[in-house]
Amino acid sequence: ESSDSLCREYILQKIGSGHYGHVYWVKCRETGDNYALKCHQNNADDNGVSESTVRELSCLSALRGHPNIVEMLDCFLYNGQISSLMPYLPLTLFDVMYRTWRGLSVLPIPYIARSSLEIANALSYMHGLNMVHRDLKPENVLLTADTLTVKVADMGLSRYAIAKGMSSTVVTEPYRAPELFVNGCIVPYTCAVDMWSLGVMIVDAMEAKVAFYDPKIPTDKFIAAALDPELSESDNYPSRKTVMPNVMRHKRVSRIVFKLLQMDPKKRLTARSLLADGQWRKGSRVTPDIISYVKQCVVNARWDK
DSSP states (O other): OOHHHHHHHEEEEEEEEETTEEEEEEEETTTOOEEEEEEEOOOGGGTTOOHHHHHHHHHHHHTTTOTTBOOOOEEEEETTEEEEEEEOOOEEHHHHHHGGGGTOOOOOHHHHHHHHHHHHHHHHHHHHTTEEOOOOOGGGEEEOTTTOOEEEOOOTTOEEOOTTOEETTOSOGGGOOGGGOSTTOEEOOOTHHHHHHHHHHHHHHHHTSOOSOOTTSOHHHHHHHHTOTTOOOOSSSOOHHHHOHHHHHOHHHHHHHHHHSOSSGGGSOOHHHHHTOHHHHHTTOOOHHHHHHHHHHHHHHHHTO
């Protein structure tokens, strides 16, 4: 579409920019409906279309209709850029977790469990198509305004798993699986890297912080120490009781966390197995009161900034 024709039908306001391009809040003048328009950055080295853009659009197209994956509603050229239209979901899982990072209470465990199952539902579908997200983190998990339902987003790094391997530098470092800490190498890895990221997100939600990070300690060494059941507090590395005290206090949470945070990817819990875990599902029942509480905490955190 031309810039003029789009502006006649919609109100546009830029809300974000990055190496990927620009994101606009879009409001239909006729219906009042809100959308997000992602305009992908052109790349002269790839005949105008970057590899990440092709990957993201092909993945979103293949994943259309899943209840826990953000849906691409349309795709077209806008101002010479490939642009994708999606539902406007300004709230992320990071926003919900962030309010605990301002000294407020920890997220209710049923909401953490439900969110993890919704993410697992999205991953189970992706992994069934042999597709790896590769950058799963709270900022890439959108939430609906009404029920705070998960919509996994940002597929720019997603790709199909292949036997010859992929770059070890994908995935934001605190959420990176141990098999990916091989500097600058092409390593064979599987859908299990996403399950590690999910495990770390559960820990972060429980601890109200980015748990596996210390600026003085390499992340891979920090993770190995934090997950070592034999390690007590030492001068150099913290123990698991120090890194994740809330997880350790709740056995039903620690049981799942340590199944996800297996150093050996072959032993790591799969998305399908997590979905089938009856005890975890039983603890994921979220009442309207819990949703209202989480929403209010987000509002309070914003006013507290």
